Amino acid sequence: MLDIFRGLKSLIKISHIHIDSAVFRLHYSLTVILLIxxxxxxxxxxxxxxxxxxxxxxxxxxxxxxxxxxIHSTYTITAAYRKREGLEVPFPGVDNSKSYSETERKEYKYYQWVCFMLFLQAILFYTPRWLWKGWEGGKIHALMMDLDIGLCSEVEKKQKKKMLLDYLWENLRFHNWWAYRYYLCEVLALLNVIGQMFLMNRFFDGAFLTFGIDVLRFLESDQEDRVDPMIYVFPRMTKCTFYKYGVSGEVERHDAVCILPLNVVNEKIYVFLWFWFLFLGVLSFFTVLYRILIIFSPRTRVYLLRMRFRLVRRDAVETIVRRSKVGDWFLLYMLGENLDTVIYRDVMHELANKLASRHHHGVKGELQEA
Known part of the structure; x- marks a missing residue:
């Protein structure tokens, strides 16, 4: 088993180039690794x-x-969960099936599918990242030009800064569609978490949406009155009915009691996943609200750039935000996450000066025409 887990190291590739947010990385890195x-x-x-x-x-x-x-599933008796273990029943949910109707049986068919379901969930969590990686197209890496280190010669550094500044100047106000596709991927990540909660609820016959809450209630309730929700969803002992021909050719029925040691592992996995998905969903929801605020509030964009990159002057940030669009802001923010801080400061100041100069010449030309 240790050899199998060593193979997961290939999935843990910490890239020094950031093209997305920390919350988005939780979806496609940590969560995917956990699920696999x-x-x-x-x-x-x-x-x-x-x-x-x-x-x-x-x-x-x-x-x-x-x-x-x-293969053919096992079952428990729902009414037998309330009976006293060791006195009325040998184990919660296990009782004489002849005393109950077919409607009181709860069948368990999922356990051979759990490993495949977890792998499918990992694929679904990686899908928004796969989309964004294709749409991003290596733009951030191409614009960095190894300026994240800042150890190149002054001539080379000056040339690369000029190339970056020329790109930003010529393509200013043309990055909205690029940024909106990333925002769409963040929305897809949120929808994926919510959808997976309902997917697992369907997988476990409607017993998963409140699973974590039920476990907490169980831990806080009186010992005599409580029914363990983990045993209800992941029973350790069930019943199975097997039919075969007897020596006289008649069909014989054999009732067997089955122990499912695998469910001890399954219950711990899905208790953790319930709380982890809830945590991810809350984080992703606030991230989407944060993106909406960024789109409609230039003042927020100024504040975030100032808080994150304190070397850049406030007037330079205000000039850039005022004369650019939200897509340009997102590109500049991502570049700031990756470039050397001093080089990033110089680029931002030069871009702000060019924007202010263009605005000044534009106003001056209008006055002369008037």
Missing amino acids: AFSLIVTTRQYVGNPIDCIHSKDLPEDVLNTYCW
Whole structure:
């Protein structure tokens, strides 16, 4: 298993070039790694040891019964969860099925699909990143020109700064569509988290949306009155019905009690995922609100640039924000995250001077015409 987890190192590639926000990186880096790791854990537990062990009679082969119950699902009796363990029932949810109707059975069919579901979730979490990486097209890396280090010669540094400034000057006010596509990816990340909560709720037959809240309530409730929601969603002991022909040719029914050790792992994984997805969803929701504020409030854009890059003069930031669009602001903010701070300051000051000079000449020309 250690060799498998060492393979995850290839997924953990910390890039020194930032083309997105820290919250967005949580979606496609940490969350994807966690989901793939959980998928590998469940996969190894399924194929190393027995994922299910059923108590059976002597005339039934052990492997046949275990395989049948694993493939064709097991069940519990919902009314038996309230009965006293050790007195009325051997385990919560396990009771004589003949005493109950078919509607009181809760079937469990998900466990062989958990590893695939976790891997699918990892793919869905990486999808917004894949879209943005394609749309971004390496623009930030191309504009950096190794100016993040700042150790090149003065001649080379001056030439690269001029090339960067020329690009910003010639393409000012043409970056809105580029930035909006990134904002769309952040919205997709938020929708993905919300959608995955409902996806898992459907996967677990409507028992996942309130799963974390139910676990907290269970921990705070009285021991005599509580029903463990983790056992209800991920039972450790279930029942299985197996039919076969007897010696006389009649169909015989065999009831087996099955232990599912894999569910001890599953319950911990999904309790963690419930709280992690809730945390990610809240962060992503506020990130989307933050983007909306940035789009409609130039004053906020000035404030954020001033707070993040204190070497740049306030008047330079105000000039740039006033004479550019939100897409230009996003590009400049991302460049500031990657460039050497002194080089970034020089570029911003020169860009502000050019913008102020153009505005001054424009006003002067209008006055002369008048």
